[in-house]
Amino acid sequence: MELPELETFSERVYWVVAQVPSGAVASYGQIAHLAGAPRAARAVGTLMRRSKENGHEDVPWQRIINSKGAIAFKGDTLRAEHQVRLLVAEGVVFDDYSCDMDTFEWSPDHAYWAVEW
DNA sequence: GTGATGACACAAT
DNA sequence: AATTGTGCCATCA
Numbered sequence: 385m386e387l388p389e390l391e392t393f394s395e396r397v398y399w400v401v402a403q404v405p406s407g408a409v410a411s412y413g414q415i416a417h418l419a420g421a422p423r424a425a426r427a428v429g430t431l432m433r434r435s436k437e438n439g440h441e442d443v444p445w446q447r448i449i450n451s452k453g454a455i456a457f458k459g460d461t462l463r464a465e466h467q468v469r470l471l472v473a474e475g476v477v478f479d480d481y482s483c484d485m486d487t488f489e490w491s492p493d494h495a496y497w498a499v500e501w
Numbered sequence: 502g503t504g505a506t507g508a509c510a511c512a513a514t
Numbered sequence: 515a516a517t518t519g520t521g522c523c524a525t526c527a
Contacts, residue, residue, distance in 0.1 A: 393524065412509050416523090425509040427524040433508050434525090448508080456508040463508085506526080514518070 393421055396501055397431050398440045404447045407475040408490040409483065411451040418492065420501035429456060446470040447490075454482035 396419040404410045412425040412432075421427070431438070432445045446467045450456045455464045458481060468478050476488050 397524095416509085421523075423510085423521085424523050426507065426522060427509085429508040430506085430523095430525065431508095445508085450508080451510060460508085467508090504527095507524105509522085510520105512518105512520085514516100 393419060393424070393427070394431050394438070396420060397428055398435065398438075398443050401432070401443050401445065401448060403492070404444055404490045406444070406447075407488075409447050409449050409453070409471065409476060409485070409488050410490045411485075412448060412456070413451055414490070415448060425451075447474075449483070451485075452482065453485040453488075 397415060400415050400418045401410075412428040413422075416422060416424040416428045419428070428448070432448050435441070435443050435445045449467075455467055458464055464481060468481060471483070472478055476483050
């Protein structure tokens with residue numbers, strides 16, 4: 385695949401997230417880093433929450449969790465359970481709203497991840 | 502332009 | 515292990 389030339393941070397984030405394969409997960413911080421803003425993990429969370437209304441209904445938002453391997457918004461039980469269901473269906477093993485990052489965290493394996501946006 | 506808001510991350514309790 | 519405090523930063527109002 386080719387590295388697209390995306391202007392805005394949000395577009396780059398959505399593109400990176402789209403690269404995460406089924407059966408794997410990635411942290412907000414990892415996505416922020418790959419999108420060129422290493423410390424913008426928090427902003428990535430905002431973008432995942434709003435992905436649908438931003439016109440990115442197809443991005444696998446459910447694969448983005450926090451750095452500890454847990455669902456980020458335990459407050460919203462309904463939504464959290466939905467996310468876990470989706471991930472389990474993809475083969476990720478969850479226990480008490482969290483999974484083992486050593487096993488399931490996505491490892492980007494292409495050289496172009498080193499390029500600068 | 503300015504300040505408030507989070508699906509974060511990390512260190513210190 | 516769980517909670518609290520700080521830093522962060524793209525969005526939104």
